[in-house]
Amino acid sequence: MAISRKVREQMNNSSWIRRMFEQGIELRNIHGNQNVFDLSLGNPLLEPPPEFKAELQRLIDEEAPGTHRYMPQAGFPEVRAKVAEVLAEESGTAFTGSDVLMTVGAAGGINTILRSILDKDDEVVLIAPFFGEYVFYVEHQTGVSKIATCDENWLPDIASLEETIGPRTRAVIINSPNNPTGVIYPKESIAAVAAAIQRAEEKHGTEIYLISDEPYRKLIYTDAPYPFIFEHHPRSIVATSHSKDLGLAGERIGYVAVNPNDPGKADLLDALNFSLRTLGFVNAPALMQRVVAGLQRATVDVDIYRKKRDLFYGSLTKIGYECVQPDGAFFVFPKSPIPDDTEFVAELQKELVLVVPGVGFGTPGYFRASYCVEDWVIEGAADGFEKVFAQLTS
Numbered sequence: 569m570a571i572s573r574k575v576r577e578q579m580n581n582s583s584w585i586r587r588m589f590e591q592g593i594e595l596r597n598i599h600g601n602q603n604v605f606d607l608s609l610g611n612p613l614l615e616p617p618p619e620f621k622a623e624l625q626r627l628i629d630e631e632a633p634g635t636h637r638y639m640p641q642a643g644f645p646e647v648r649a650k651v652a653e654v655l656a657e658e659s660g661t662a663f664t665g666s667d668v669l670m671t672v673g674a675a676g677g678i679n680t681i682l683r684s685i686l687d688k689d690d691e692v693v694l695i696a697p698f699f700g701e702y703v704f705y706v707e708h709q710t711g712v713s714k715i716a717t718c719d720e721n722w723l724p725d726i727a728s729l730e731e732t733i734g735p736r737t738r739a740v741i742i743n744s745p746n747n748p749t750g751v752i753y754p755k756e757s758i759a760a761v762a763a764a765i766q767r768a769e770e771k772h773g774t775e776i777y778l779i780s781d782e783p784y785r786k787l788i789y790t791d792a793p794y795p796f797i798f799e800h801h802p803r804s805i806v807a808t809s810h811s812k813d814l815g816l817a818g819e820r821i822g823y824v825a826v827n828p829n830d831p832g833k834a835d836l837l838d839a840l841n842f843s844l845r846t847l848g849f850v851n852a853p854a855l856m857q858r859v860v861a862g863l864q865r866a867t868v869d870v871d872i873y874r875k876k877r878d879l880f881y882g883s884l885t886k887i888g889y890e891c892v893q894p895d896g897a898f899f900v901f902p903k904s905p906i907p908d909d910t911e912f913v914a915e916l917q918k919e920l921v922l923v924v925p926g927v928g929f930g931t932p933g934y935f936r937a938s939y940c941v942e943d944w945v946i947e948g949a950a951d952g953f954e955k956v957f958a959q960l961t962s
């Protein structure tokens with residue numbers, strides 16, 4: 569066969585995603601769109617805020633010479649300066665434009681970071697439950713994933729993290745608000761993760777990056793300020809995007825911000841520039857860079873997602889599903905009523921309700937359901953959830 573053995577193996581390991589996708593299409597064809605309750609996808613439902621169209625229109629009308637040309641790899645200097653200004657305000661850390669690289673979404677940013685810091689077989693610690701794509705990103709960038717676990721509130725288990733970090737560890741990836749749990753890591757958790765990293769650095773005489781993947785940072789449903797990583801560890805990097813907060817997932821625009829207090833940041837930034845270019849991204853989409861520069865303080869109407877969270881979380885817990893209340897993103901990650909999450913998902917599918925088994929997030933025994941869907945989907949799924957719960961727990 570002409571394709572890589574490695575890629576074939578990776579595709580097989582993620583085949584449940586493809587299977588679910590195909591089954592979803594098949595079920596819709598048989599039963600009609602309105603009778604299938606698909607909670608399996610994380611595709612942002614809300615359209616971009618009105619400011620997006622206004623800004624896009626303004627830039628199209630203006631179309632200054634050079635708008636569509638190449639620019640420095642890291643992005644237009646004035647865009648990076650604007651991103652840095654707002655990030656500095658929000659985080660309390662003194663960013664300048666030179667600490668920011670515009671990227672092709674958060675996914676492009678994470679791949680760029682990993683390519684820049686990993687040698688072959690270097691290790692990256694993930695904390696389960698985690699976004700399943702990380703494993704493939706790490707492998708593509710020649711690394712190896714090592715998995716630490718969370719406690720019962722889906723916060724990093726520090727003892728597990730300490731055991732998992734070894735002499736080959738180059739990075740720990742955290743993700744808050746988390747996909748799939750929706751949990752926001754409080755300041756104390758981030759401080760504890762950073763302290764564990766620093767103890768490991770001392771023990772092994774190494775340098776370890778804390779990478780924080782934050783595409784849901786502005787989708788939070790509490791009033792508490794978002795806990796940033798920068799004050800806790802000098803070697804810290806944020807990867808984020810406007811896929812969710814501005815509803816621009818298909819436009820592939822995001823950024824990476826490097827801790828201005830990292831003593832090795834000049835080297836790191838050089839490496840990030842090089843990797844962004846040679847991974848084939850070259851630079852982030854030019855027009856979108858300019859658009860989001862003016863939208864750093866804008867978001868979709870987060871209250872709509874909060875109401876959907878309340879509706880869905882309320883409906884599941886009323887039935888009896890055990891679930892940590894999510895305070896951000898647009899997912900719930902309840903316990904499967906039976907230990908075999910794939911069997912549970914198959915039973916639910918018979919009721920035309922589609923969710924993703926926890927095994928896809930490194931955490932069997934649970935399932936992820938997304939509530940970035942129309943309310944009728946959440947409401948329509950309730951009967952199926954109730955029937956399968958009763959059937960499996962009686």
Ligand SMILES: Cc1ncc(COP(=O)(O)O)c(C=O)c1O
Nearest residue numbers: 610673674675676699747809811
């Ligand atoms: C946790 C997490 N990280 C990264 C990504 C990729 O984001 P983007 O589409 O902005 O590249 C996603 C997308 O769903 C995600 O859920």
